[in-house]
Amino acid sequence: MNVMSVFETPFERSGVVTPGLPVLPPGVERHPVPGGGSRAVEIYRGDEITIQDREGLQPVEMVFFAPDGRSDAAMIGAKGGRDPKGLKAALIRDPSGRRVVRALEVAGFDLGKADGSLVFAEGSRAGDFAAFIAGQDGLLIVCAAGEPMEPHAQWAPTEVVLYVRRANPALAKAGNQPPDPLADPLRDDNIRPGQAVAYEVKAGQYIQILDVQGRECSDFQAFSLRALDKGLEREIDPTTTRSLMGSLYPMPGLHAKYFSVDHEPLIEIVQDTVGRHDTFGLSCTARYYEDLGYPGHINCSDNINVELAKWGIRPRGGWPAINYFFNTLLDDTHAIGMDDPWSRPGDYVLVRALTDLLCVSTACPCDIDPANGWNPTDIQLRVYDKNEDFKRSIGWRKTPGADLEETKKTGFHDCFARHTRNFVEYNGYWLAADMTNHGAIAEYWAAREKAVVMDLSPLRKYEVTGPDAEALMQLCVTRDIKKLPVGGIVYTAMCYPHGGMIDDGTVFRLGDTNFRWIGGNDQSGLWLRKQAQERQMNAWVRTSTDHHCNIAVQGPLSRDILKEVIWTPPAQASVEELGWFRLTIGRLHGFDGPAVVVSRTGYSGELGYEVFCHPKDAEAVFDAVWKVGEPMGMVPLGLKALDMLRIEAGLIFAGSEFDDETDPMEAGIGFAVPLKSKTDDFIGREALEARKASPQKRLVGLEVLGGIVPTAGDCVHVGKPQIGVVTSAVKSPVLGKVIALARLSVTHAEIGTEVEVGRLDGDQKRLKARVVPFPHFDPTKERVKGNY
Structure with missing residues (x-):
């Protein structure tokens, strides 16, 4: 039994690697099991079963039922005799359990008589796996067992993956079959490449357009049936939609609607797992193929004409449409180009009809360019009843080949929803942009003069434990972790070997061998785990x-x-x-209250704290803080005001002040790289020493004249040559002037240097500016230290 051959690998052909299209070996199925959740899979005699622990230390409970209802772990070669308590709890607590309960009910199996087995009973490392072989047909239930985690603890249930290699490969579900419907569909059609389907949808119903194989364009158009009844053809107009929404393509949230030329809203986006679609909105046409030397090539516009003719709609040479999953681009000369679509197998958009509609959907037949990755495939079309409750979501993946995650609500989401409807997607979570009855300016002044409360739950948290935990942190971050006391917190950078930054974040020391990394993205946590695995650290x-x-x-x-x-x-x-950069472990109100961890940290440049709790206690924590704070003038704060605060305070942000080509010195946090006092080696040290000895760029503050706020990425010039870029800018309320952070060549980074920020093409419009010290506000950090 070659266990290693069951795992997926990135698709590769002739030197082109596409991690977003993972390939499973023939006859192998992959079934992710969420942490704290469960999964039921039908098994046949001779099937090879492999369970992999993705992160380590995750116990797995298994139950196997034969068709006659008997349960015996020995049927798959496992050791039984265990009551599957974790599985029973998961079926009640976790949403994935509902599908398992249905499977048990359909089969008539009694979980109370189940012979449970425990996998990884002695503990496991990230990537460890266990293998079994089924001795007969049956139903296998796998559970990544675990209870919710308390804020002061360091163990939480995490995902495992079940792989099944079928003894009879013909019984294996192909890797890229349409995933299960989101609910019971009213219609479920497979559209083959080169086909189009027209269909009517009632107001409130949902339409799911799903890319089965990945990298396939699907044109979509919708007509108002009310207008058609009057003899008017009023379909989605891309130009009107983009003008009203202020976006190339609407996305879930406030700006989610598509309009006709009469400004009638026709549909709204509810879920989008891709987030990248066509920019220009024309289905492929006969003329396109003819001009390339392919007369008679089947095309979407002609297919749409044929379908819509059944409703008496006049044909057109080229149909404006919403080209879902299609990837067009503009280069610097304004020429239109294209590349492979961004969609991966199973990606979809889910839209809701805002009025009665006539819709048409296609599976594009283009096989002569990258429009469909050179390989046209099928599209799945599903319509759901208006009574379904689908949450707004934008797809999120930790890595290109990772499993799709829907946009999540944080534990505090409903508390902030009392104050705003303006939520935006941020790193896989919904966060408030601003508050309905306040707005960014009022929220900003509350932070400066009184108090604010904001949701920072999307910050990534990773528990680092074990005898080598300190050594791992010392290796992977720039600060000297050996000097960090229990109960202490330190701000630090994490770098690649070439010196570029992976992330910045804070390290919490909860014990001698217990750390918590809190960063802005998952790459930092994945990097920590990768180093522990590759270096065989305990x-x-x-x-x-x-x-x-x-x-x-x-x-x-x-x-x-x-x-x-x-x-x-x-x-x-x-x-x-x-004290500043210290943590304490406490309770809400008293000894019996919900557990919390409080740190004296923040991202505002003001005196402040962060309060960590389990999501089940979030509402109680928020309400307690709000009850005391509101009478004192505290208001909720959103991302717009937070950006003002952090720019004034000179606090850096990923993708703005740093990326994986920027070192910490260039990002303005050279203080977090103590090359002299930290004598131990760490990843990136050699490169950082060389970069520090010969610096090229420096982060500086700018004061900008003229009242115009630059855009991140605007070029900075001295005369004709460009010498840097603006990384962040804002009109500072407290200073009454436009300020910016910019990364400049060290030759022009001295205080007082006169520069110009380029607009338009960088030459036709210039904003005069000069280099000033930063932080622009409270440079000695007296306020954050509480020294008012």
């Missing part, structure tokens, strides 16, 4: 983001608010005693 790195949600309470009154809310035991520091 340490585990496990994600806990969804088990730790956190609000930041920031502003001059933050201490006064939290001291009324947080109780700490005698051995822990109180809120009033808590």
Whole structure:
């Protein structure tokens, strides 16, 4: 039994690698099992079963039922005799359990008589696997067992993956079959390449357009039936839609609608797992193929004409359409180009009809360019009833080949939803952009003068534990972790070997061998785990983001608010005693209250704290803080105001002040790289020493004249040559001037240097500016230290 041959590998052909199209060996099925959740899979005699622990230390419960209802772990070669308590709890608690319950009910199996077995009972490392062979047909249930994690703990249930190699490959589900419907569909059609389907949809119903194989364009158009009844052809107009929504293509959220030329909203986007579609909106036409030397080539516009003729709609030479999954681009000369679509197998868009519609969908037949990755494939079309409850979501993947995750609500989402409907997607979560009855400016001033509360739950949390935990952190971050005391926090950078930054973040030390990494993206946590695996270190790195949600309470009154809310035991520091970059473990109100971790940290440049709790306690934590804070003038704060605060305070942001080509010195956080005092080696040290000895770029502050706020990425010039770029800019309310952060050549980075920010083409419009010290506001950080 060659276990290693069951795992997926990136698709590769002639030197072209596409990680987003993973390939499974023939006859192998892959079934992810979420942490704390379960999965039921039909098994046949002789099937090879492999369970892989993705992150380590995840116990797995298994139950196997024969067709006659008997349960015996020996039927798959496992050791039984265990009550599957974790599985029973998961079926009640986790949404994935509902499908398992249905499978058990259909088969008539009694879980109370199940012979459970435990996989990885002695503990496991990331990537470990266990293998079994089925001795007969039956139903296998796999559970990644585990209870919700408390904020002061360091173990949370995580995903495992079940692989099944079928003894009879003909019984294996092909890797890219249409996934299960989102609900019971009213219609479920497979559209083959070169086909189109027209169909009517009632107001409120949902339409799912799904790319089965990946990299396939699907044209979509919808007509108002009310207008058609009047003899008017009023379909989705791309130009009107983009003008009203302010976006090339609507996305889930406030700006989600598609309009006709009469400004009638026709559909709205509810879910989109891709987020990248066509920019210009014309289905492929006969003329396109003719001009390339392919007369008579089947095309979407002609197919649409044939289908719509049944409703008496006049034909057109080329149909404006929403080209879902198609990837067009504009180059610097404004020429239109194309490349492979962004969609991966199973990607989809889900839209809701806002009125009665006549719709048409296609599977594009183009096989002469990258429009469909040179290989036209099928599209699945599904329509669902208006009574279904589909949440707004934008697809998120930790890595190109990772499983799709829907946009999540944080534990505090409903609390902030009392104050706003303007939520935007941020790294896989919904966060408030601003508050309905306040707005960014009012929220900003509340942070400067009183207090604010904001949701920072999407920050990525990873638990780093084990005898080598300190050694792993010392290897992977720039700060000297050996000097970090228990209860201490340090801000640091994490770098690749060439010196470019993976992320910035904070390290919490909860014990001698217990650390928590909190960063902005998953790449940092995955990098930590990769190093532990490759170097065979006795340490585990496990994600806990969804088990730790956190609000930041920031502003001059933050201490006064939290001291009324947080109780700490005698051995822990109180809120009033808590020092800068220190943490304390406490409870809400008193000894019996929900557990919280409070850190004196923030991202506002003001005195402030963060409060971490489990999602189940989030509402109670928010309400307690709000009850004390609201009478004192505290308001909720969204991302727009947060950006103002952090730019004024000179706090950097991924993708703006740094990326994987930027080192910490160039990003303005050279203080986080103590090359002299940290004598131990760490990843990137050699490169950083060379970069520091011969610096090329430096992050500086700018004051910009003229009242125009530059855009991130605007070029910075001295005369004709470009000498840098703007990374972030804002009109500072407290300073009353436009300020910016910019990365400039060190030859022009001295305080007082006169520069110009280029607009339009960089030459036709210039904003005068000069280099000034940063942070622009409170440069000595007296406010964040509480020294008012």
